[in-house]
Amino acid sequence: MNAYEQKRLEMDLMNFANRNFERPSDCRNTDQIRFYVRELCTKIEDYEKRFNYVPAWAYSLLTQYNNVHNQMVQIQFAKLYA
Secondary structure, three states, X not given: OOHHHHHHHHHHHHHHHHHHXXXXXXXXXXXXXXXXXXXXXXXXXXXXXXXXXXXXXXXXXXXXXXXXXXXHHHHHHHHHHO
């Protein structure tokens, strides 16, 4: 895969993410984040299978969603059991 094809794949995935996902910090509940994580994981798996390439920022975005999810779960846990 040449640099042009990699750049095109990155732009396609970025456009998909910008159209369909909210920023992790804008998410309001854990269900919303779980949905985005599931969709992003599906897209990453698709890119791995079809192109054998996934942009590094896709994993970074997944990490951001997971971090926000963990923070929300921790806050909910503290409210319930504190």
